[in-house]
Amino acid sequence: MPIISNVTCPVCGCFCDDIELLVENNVIKEVKNACAMGEAKFLGFSAHRQTKPLVRKNGELVETSLNEAIRKSAEILTDASYPILYGWSNTSCEAVRVGLELAEEVGGVIDNTSTVCHGPSILSIQDIGISSCTLGQLRHRADLFLYWGSNPWHAHPRHLERYTMFPEGRFRKSAWRGYISRLRALLTKKRLTRAAKLVLRREVSAPPRVETAIPSDLQQQKRKMIVVDVRKTRSTEAADYFLQVKPNKDYELLQAFRVLIRDDELDVDEVAGVPVEILEEVADVMINCELGIIFFGVGLTMSEGKHRNIDAALSLVRDLNNRTKFLIMPMRGHFNVTGANVVFTWQTGFPFAVDFSHGYPRYNPGETSVVDILCKEETDAGLVIASDPVAHFPKKAAQSLVENPLIVIDPEVTPTSLMADVVFPSAVVGIETKGTAYRMDHVPLPLKKIVDPPDTCPPDTEILKRILHEARQLRREQE
Amino acid sequence: MPKLEVSLLTGRTIDQGRGKEHGKLSEEYWESVTICEMDPDDMRHIGAKENENIKITTDFGSVVLKVVKSLRAPHPKVVFVPYGPPANLLVDPETHGTGMPSFKGITAKIEPAPKEKVLSLQELLETHFRKR
Numbered sequence: 001m002p003i004i005s006n007v008t009c010p011v012c013g014c015f016c017d018d019i020e021l022l023v024e025n026n027v028i029k030e031v032k033n034a035c036a037m038g039e040a041k042f043l044g045f046s047a048h049r050q051t052k053p054l055v056r057k058n059g060e061l062v063e064t065s066l067n068e069a070i071r072k073s074a075e076i077l078t079d080a081s082y083p084i085l086y087g088w089s090n091t092s093c094e095a096v097r098v099g100l101e102l103a104e105e106v107g108g109v110i111d112n113t114s115t116v117c118h119g120p121s122i123l124s125i126q127d128i129g130i131s132s133c134t135l136g137q138l139r140h141r142a143d144l145f146l147y148w149g150s151n152p153w154h155a156h157p158r159h160l161e162r163y164t165m166f167p168e169g170r171f172r173k174s175a176w177r178g179y180i181s182r183l184r185a186l187l188t189k190k191r192l193t194r195a196a197k198l199v200l201r202r203e204v205s206a207p208p209r210v211e212t213a214i215p216s217d218l219q220q221q222k223r224k225m226i227v228v229d230v231r232k233t234r235s236t237e238a239a240d241y242f243l244q245v246k247p248n249k250d251y252e253l254l255q256a257f258r259v260l261i262r263d264d265e266l267d268v269d270e271v272a273g274v275p276v277e278i279l280e281e282v283a284d285v286m287i288n289c290e291l292g293i294i295f296f297g298v299g300l301t302m303s304e305g306k307h308r309n310i311d312a313a314l315s316l317v318r319d320l321n322n323r324t325k326f327l328i329m330p331m332r333g334h335f336n337v338t339g340a341n342v343v344f345t346w347q348t349g350f351p352f353a354v355d356f357s358h359g360y361p362r363y364n365p366g367e368t369s370v371v372d373i374l375c376k377e378e379t380d381a382g383l384v385i386a387s388d389p390v391a392h393f394p395k396k397a398a399q400s401l402v403e404n405p406l407i408v409i410d411p412e413v414t415p416t417s418l419m420a421d422v423v424f425p426s427a428v429v430g431i432e433t434k435g436t437a438y439r440m441d442h443v444p445l446p447l448k449k450i451v452d453p454p455d456t457c458p459p460d461t462e463i464l465k466r467i468l469h470e471a472r473q474l475r476r477e478q479e
Numbered sequence: 480m481p482k483l484e485v486s487l488l489t490g491r492t493i494d495q496g497r498g499k500e501h502g503k504l505s506e507e508y509w510e511s512v513t514i515c516e517m518d519p520d521d522m523r524h525i526g527a528k529e530n531e532n533i534k535i536t537t538d539f540g541s542v543v544l545k546v547v548k549s550l551r552a553p554h555p556k557v558v559f560v561p562y563g564p565p566a567n568l569l570v571d572p573e574t575h576g577t578g579m580p581s582f583k584g585i586t587a588k589i590e591p592a593p594k595e596k597v598l599s600l601q602e603l604l605e606t607h608f609r610k611r
Contacts, residue, residue, distance in 0.1 A: 011500065036493055040500035048502030059610070115578045123577060155491040230488065230584075231559065232551035247486045247557060248584040298490075302582040306575060333491075353578055369578025391503065391564050394572035394580045395540055395607060403611040414503045415564055415600060419608055 007448050009038040010090070010430030013332035013440035014156045014163070026451045028431075035157035045428050050413050051454045054423040061423065066456065070463070073383070073422050074470035076405045078478070080381035082357055083108035084401075086370050087387030087409075089117075089334035092435025092447055095460040096336075096343040099385065100354075102468045105475070109355045109379070111370040112340035113333070113387055117298060119365060120307035121330045122341065122351050127307075128314040133293075133327050134441045135162075140169040142327075144285065144292035145225045148313065149250060149299020150331045153234035159295075159331070160238060165225050175223040179238055186237060214241050214281045219288060226282065228253070229299060243282060246273040248304035254312035257283055261319045286320055293327040332440035335430070339438035374400040383407040385460060386429070390415040409463055426460050427453035435461075480590045481525045485556045487537065487569060487587040495561040504600065512563025513597050515544040517589070518552045527591045534592035535560070537585050540568040543595045558589065564603055 007019040021042060022030035031039045053069035054061040064072075077083050085103045088096050089112050096112075103110035114122060138145075145164045152159040160166055165175045218224055218240055227239040228250075236242040245253050249272035256271040260283035266276050286292055294317060300309040313328060320326035332338050341351040348354045350363035353370070366372055370389075373379050374397035381404050390398045391414065401416075408420040411428045427433040432453035438444050453459075498508030515533060527533050533546045535558070542565045549559070560566045562582075571581035598606065 011496075037496040037500055040497040044501045048504045056610075111578075116580065116582075119578045151491065154493045154496065157493065231549075231554040231557055236551070247488065299583065301579060303584045304581070306577045306579055306581075365578035366574060366576030369574065371572065371578060371580055372574055375572050375574075388503065390604075390608065391567070392562060393567060394570045395568045396572045397580070398567065399608055402608050412502060415604060418604060419610070421610075 004448070004450055007450065008335075008430060008437070008445050009034055009041075010335045010428070010437070010447060011035075011037045011041050012156050012335060013337065014159050015335045015437060015439040015445060016158055016162060017445055018162075021450055023450060028451060037157065042431065045411065045431055048413055049411065050417075050423065050425050051456050053425065053456070054420075056421040061418075061420070066424075066458070069422050069424060070466045070470050073407045073424075073467050074474050076381050076407060076422070077102070077106040077108070077383065077467070078471050078474045080106070080108070080379075080405070082373075082379050083381040083383065084370050084373060084379045085110040085383045085385075086112070086389060087385040088112040088340040089114070089337035090386035090429065091336065091460045092429050092433075092437060093336065093339045093343045093444075094435050095385070095429070095464055096340050097347065098461055098464040098468060100344065100347045102383075102464055102471065103354070104356045104361075105468060105471055107357050107359065109353070109357065109368055109370065109373060110344070111353045111368075112337065112344065113392075114337050114341055114352050115365070115369045116371060116392065117333050117337060118301055118330045119352055119369065120301040121296070121310045123307040123365060124310035124314055128311055128318070130314060131317055131321060131327050132329050132441070134443055135439070138291075138293055138327075139163050139167050140171055142291045142293050143172060143221060143223055144289035145223070146228065146286070146292065146294045147225065147235060147239070147331075148228045148294055148296045149230075149301075149303070150295055150297025151229070151233045151235045152295070152331065153238065155297065155333065156331060160225075164295075165223055165238070172223050175225070178240070182237065214278065214285070218285045221290065224285070226285070241282070243274060243278070249273065250300055250303060250309050251305040251312050253279075254309065254316050257286070258312070258316050258319050261287065261316065261323060286326070287323045289324060289326075291325045291327070292320070293329060295329055295331050297331045298333070329441060336437035338440055338442055339436065339444070342438050342442065371397045374398075379404060381405045383409070384416055384420075385409040385464075388414040388416045390419055409460055411457065424463050425457045426463055427457045429460065432457070433459040433461075482588050482590045483521055483525050483556065485521070485558045485587050485589055487535065487585040488557060488559045488583045489562055489566040489570060490559065490583070492561045495563060508563075509600055512561050513544050513565055514547050514561065515589075516549040516559040517546050518555050518557070519548045520553065521555060521558075521589075522546060522548065525589060525591055532592045532595055532597060534590050534595060535569055535587050536590075537569045537571070537587045539571055542568045543592050543597050545597055558587070564600065565598075568607065
């Protein structure tokens with residue numbers, strides 16, 4: 001059976017490129033090197049699949065021809081006065097490029113999933129600037145990894161293994177052994193607690209522990225990891241130190257670090273639930289590292305403060321660079337959300353929330369971002385590609401989206417496709433069709449075609465090109 | 480029924496991530512997004528036991544979910560619901576001019592709901608969404 005190696009994984013922003021697949025008779029039989037999410041996608045992408053285009057007639061979705069679905073979609077988009085075109089992060093850069101052309105043709109608003117992910121980070125980066133790098137640099141050189149509002153064990157399962165704590169770098173040793181010892185200690189503690197519970201016949205739980213000192217080896221010149229989060233997670237167990245911040249208090253904590261990094265004093269006993277002595281020690285660890293990085297997740301962008309939290313994080317890194325070398329990077333979610341931002345920017349000048357209704361691109365998140373447009377009920381039609389806003393938007397926005405005529409292009413059946421008026425089942429990007437995508441550190445990598453798609457499932461690019469062609473013809477006829 | 484005011488966080492879990500790749504209509508996905516992780520002391524406070532149904536209410540909606548003990552307590556008065564259609568009935572659509580709704584740190588009330596059931600995906604769509 002042929003083994004296909006160096007396959008890129010079309011799931012999360014890690015965009016791992018070392019996947020090996022065993023393929024037999026156009027079916028993926030075995031997956032090597034992938035995480036649980038990657039393996040589930042490669043093995044299960046066709047399990048709950050609809051392979052024929054659908055159109056809504058008398059309230060029911062019924063099978064139709066590709067031509068009719070294309071015609072109907074073009075009519076919906078050209079008849080609408082303010083359509084939204086949303087998604088784009090789980091498809092290829094090539095498809096995004098055609099999507100932008102379509103948005104311009106129909107005078108709509110085009111937005112990608114970063115609007116409900118790292119959109120606030122982009123706003124801050126435009127204001128403050130960012131000191132960043134590629135993940136390869138970190139793998140070889142960095143000695144302090146600070147994950148803030150991010151849970152890589154769940155959301156980016158191979159991030160630690162491939163890019164930060166566990167790879168053997170040219171100048172840094174793997175921290176794998178320390179992690180294994182910590183896990184063993186944790187398991188022993190859990191076993192002892194269980195044994196005590198059985199012997200004493202009552203619930204035995206340690207009282208809430210307030211950290212009074214950070215481990216002394218955090219000051220050593222070795223790879224170390226600190227997690228700042230509102231609750232303990234699997235990722236905090238992999239960390240050398242966990243700093244628990246009160247919900248919605250990240251901004252205060254970041255600004256407190258800025259004060260301490262500048263050698264100023266704080267006139268309070270604690271900030272965001274953390275004693276100042278602890279903050280001083282963590283600030284020392286940051287200053288004394290050789291190369292540090294903050295990986296921040298949506299814990300910062302989705303909680304109170306939003307882009308102001310990122311302003312503070314970017315400014316903290318700027319301040320830290322007066323004392324040592326420090327970098328910062330957002331933990332991007334979908335495998336090509338960075339690519340969507342890149343293609344949007346090179347085509348229109350703006351990374352997301354681009355409004356073509358005036359005939360030229362406008363960008364004003366809060367006004368031209370898709371959740372705001374939906375909540376104000378300003379739109380009258382929608383096209384969703386490679387995304388599932390009914391499962392991921394607040395109720396009010398999702399209700400507004402499904403009330404209007406809705407086109408969905410997606411290989412999978414989703415809550416959004418169940419509520420659509422036209423559904424195109426497409427080829428799975430990175431498995432059934434090739435393309436290009438950008439890893440979270442802006443490195444472009446190729447997506448491979450591994451197996452053939454069903455005949456009735458063309459690639460996203462082809463579907464979009466045909467809708468664009470049809471929409472152009474309709475608009476010419478209308479003129 | 481005793482109610483508890485909590486801070487609601489929504490977010491990714493590996494089970495939800497794997498479930499979505501198996502398919503949004505799969506049982507695995509739906510089981511992974513219809514749970515609420517809660518501090519065991521808070522569960523005792525409201526009188527809810529593992530796998531019983533609870534109702535979460537925010538200013539934006541309410542939903543019945545299955546409560547599970549958090550494996551990494553203590554985090555008093557902080558509950559976690561994985562991303563998915565049920566969580567989105569609870570989150571704050573206000574974007575404060577950034578385009579980003581508030582998915583984390585939302586004030587919510589939790590109470591036991593032994594007589595109410597967790598909706599299926601189809602039931603949830605029929606209850607909350609309709610075509611014009």
